[in-house]
Amino acid sequence: METDRRSLKKPSASDQADAALNGPTGRTRVAGIIGWPVSHSLSPRLHSFWLRRYRIDGTYVPLPVDPERLEEAFAGLAALGLVGANITIPHKEQAFTLVDSRSEVAARIGAVNTVIVTQSGGLHGTNTDAFGFIENLRAGAPTWRSENGPAVILGAGGAARAVAVALLDAGVSVIRLMNRDHRRAEALATALARDEIEVRPWAERDSAIAGAALVVNATSLGMHGCPELALDLRRLPGNAVVNDIVYVPALTALLAQAKARGLVAVPGLGMLLHQARSAFQAWFDVDPEVDEDLRRYVARALADS
Numbered sequence: 001m002e003t004d005r006r007s008l009k010k011p012s013a014s015d016q017a018d019a020a021l022n023g024p025t026g027r028t029r030v031a032g033i034i035g036w037p038v039s040h041s042l043s044p045r046l047h048s049f050w051l052r053r054y055r056i057d058g059t060y061v062p063l064p065v066d067p068e069r070l071e072e073a074f075a076g077l078a079a080l081g082l083v084g085a086n087i088t089i090p091h092k093e094q095a096f097t098l099v100d101s102r103s104e105v106a107a108r109i110g111a112v113n114t115v116i117v118t119q120s121g122g123l124h125g126t127n128t129d130a131f132g133f134i135e136n137l138r139a140g141a142p143t144w145r146s147e148n149g150p151a152v153i154l155g156a157g158g159a160a161r162a163v164a165v166a167l168l169d170a171g172v173s174v175i176r177l178m179n180r181d182h183r184r185a186e187a188l189a190t191a192l193a194r195d196e197i198e199v200r201p202w203a204e205r206d207s208a209i210a211g212a213a214l215v216v217n218a219t220s221l222g223m224h225g226c227p228e229l230a231l232d233l234r235r236l237p238g239n240a241v242v243n244d245i246v247y248v249p250a251l252t253a254l255l256a257q258a259k260a261r262g263l264v265a266v267p268g269l270g271m272l273l274h275q276a277r278s279a280f281q282a283w284f285d286v287d288p289e290v291d292e293d294l295r296r297y298v299a300r301a302l303a304d305s
């Protein structure tokens, strides 16, 4: 992965302007994002940035697909010559059942967010959310280590499952999991079947974070339009890391509280950017860089929305 990235020179502004003026050619590689709705997705902006930066003859388009027609859409991907697609809400679980083969990580997460059309025209499904989460955590909190202490995950939806898989793979030995709907947290722990996961009551979250090295908000609380996550961080040790995977707004109230306490605060946007890397590499043969230019470019779209 590193070799590809280093061997590519960033194009000049005039190169980028040339590339932007040239339309698709007969060899253009086409990928996209399938969702319903999909117009809000940042992925076209993100992938288009990299396609321009690395001067790749490719394009990435939004593909709104009604859930009733997902099977038809999947059947057409190879026939239309697409190199693959990202899959977003509400299709990730159904996509898992529609691909011909699945990566091990997709099987553990139980959902597919990336489809790769193989040389033989088959559909391979994978899930890049766990990778995106851990890469963003390592980039935002370089001193964090799995052996630093227990991790706390708030939430038990699709994103929480990817976070749990990522932390287990990173070697975290205690994960305290809590969710408003307790049964859903139990179901997640049962599905992952790992002794490292302890389910705790949602109402006891303030005390459950005591002594933790990492707290991850994987609920939708704190997201624009949702209530704030009520969590008192005072029982966290001074070297703890707080990671909010919500990325709208960029600085959630939880992250602001962590910063005010002098803790390391890791925002969620980087997870989105890093999870896109492996799909981009599979389709376009380049491991693209997540840097400040990209962050600013994507964040500008969030500010405008």
Ligand code: NDP
Binding pocket: 129, 132, 154, 155, 156, 157, 158, 159, 160, 179, 180, 181, 182, 184, 218, 219, 220, 221, 223, 227, 245, 246, 247, 268, 269, 271, 272, 273, 275
């Ligand atoms: P799901 O709908 O699968 O899960 C939502 C989670 O939020 C559940 O745990 C749910 O609890 C909890 N929740 C919702 N409302 C409340 C509430 N009022 N009080 C307490 N808990 C609540 O969503 P996802 O797992 O897909 O996504 C969760 C968040 O993560 C979203 O904000 C999403 O934008 C973000 N995300 C960020 C990514 C990134 O790249 N940064 C990637 C994927 C997701 P309950 O089960 O009790 O309803």
